[in-house]
Amino acid sequence: MNSKKTGMRCSVQFCKSKASSMNISFFQYPKDDRLPLWIKNCNTENLAKQLLKKNSYKVCGNHFVDSMFLNSTTKNRLVFNAIPTVFNGK
Numbered sequence: 001m002n003s004k005k006t007g008m009r010c011s012v013q014f015c016k017s018k019a020s021s022m023n024i025s026f027f028q029y030p031k032d033d034r035l036p037l038w039i040k041n042c043n044t045e046n047l048a049k050q051l052l053k054k055n056s057y058k059v060c061g062n063h064f065v066d067s068m069f070l071n072s073t074t075k076n077r078l079v080f081n082a083i084p085t086v087f088n089g090k
Contacts, residue, residue, distance in 0.1 A: 026058035
């Protein structure tokens with residue numbers, strides 16, 4: 001059975017990652033004390049109010065160093081204290 005993800009995009013400014021066109025994992029913003037740091041690092045201050053209410057925005061795996069993943073081959077699970085730190089902004 002071949003399931004195709006559609007519509008999921010990375011919320012980081014200038015990131016073009018989409019689930020439908022790449023084999024990459026996407027992660028929800030945390031609901032704990034890391035949220036302000038994720039918002040700051042991802043430059044998504046404009047989404048802060050929405051992120052506090054509804055957590056439908058995602059960050060793609062390209063924004064995490066390898067040490068932030070529990071499994072280095074599939075890169076689909078983050079360590080409990082993962083923080084996005086890799087950005088190639090304009």
